[in-house]
Amino acid sequence: MLFMTIRILNSPGDPQPLWLLTFFVTFLLVFLIWSPPFMYDTIPGWYQSWQKAFMSLMCHQQVARSIQIRDVPLAACSRCTGIFTALFASFAVSTLLLPIFSSFQILVKRYIIKIFWFGLLINLLDGMANLFQLWQTSNVARLLFGLFWGLSLGILLTATLHTHCKSKKNIEKNYGTHPK
């Protein structure tokens, strides 16, 4: 499986630099979010951290809505933590499982965009409802909503980067026997 994945990633048609760059960007986001509690001991330390400065461009970073480790919040709220963690995880896992993933390209094409929009809609609705105090979801619920959307986003990115692996037949033709 790993061997086939490496072969697919090394094939001339696949955009290896883009794959590496996407992997780097998604990993960087996860690192920025999760590292503060392991580098700072207090909230003022977190407040002045470079991780918070970077993530402030994309997250409100409200302390009460963030997961805290050792009383220090992560650099993003629980929803954004879910989105970006799942984005990295699903991108990495679906790339690792590329030979199998490629067999489901048609299913992925058919459903993933719908799931992506559905996830975005749930998060927008819940975010707006929380903002205007219609209801308040817990941090765990926000994390789960974020995970759901991030999952679809990661798979969508994999599908975008590995467009030429369209079918099992194509995989077998280009890369040898498909794994059973």
Place this chain on the structure above:
Amino acid sequence: MEPIQNKSIWNASGMAGLIFGFLVFLITIIGSYITINSEPTGSLFGGTMIASTVGCLVGIFGGVMGVKLYINQFGKELKIGKGAVIGLATGIFMAIISQVLSLLWPLIDGSFVNNLMEAMIANIELMEQLPSGQKQEMIDATYTQMQNYYAAGTIIKNLLIGVVMFGLLNMLSGMLAAKLMGEAPAEEL
């Protein structure tokens, strides 16, 4: 023989960067005025933070617009790599434009930086969950940060953060836009 068309990305990404850079600046400045004109609540979740979030949500569509403008100009045929480059360039333009406008705004409203600093400090002072020592540390940090609004180090730091975050995020959105709106060139199929 068909003339060779120079498919430059600069028009599309420059235009998208200009529009979205202005939008991000506009949202940030509106958020800042919400913070200034609100009663302090003791929450860090002020207008500035709401603006940062909305600004970013708007900001990540810069790459999409860049790709759309490129498609309008040269047709649907583009590789996802080109979409990524258009997104990256758009993000860099956006960061530069929003940063320049942020530096120019205090020349229009001379008391902007001071008012924003006072509003942020008033919010920190009302934070009940923090011990007073930590509260003071945060107030000092905010004071130093706002006093250095025009310092070269602060400008370079903010520009770098904007270029990295907007550049990388728009690279991803440009890539997705190229996939969803464009068509792969024949040799890719």
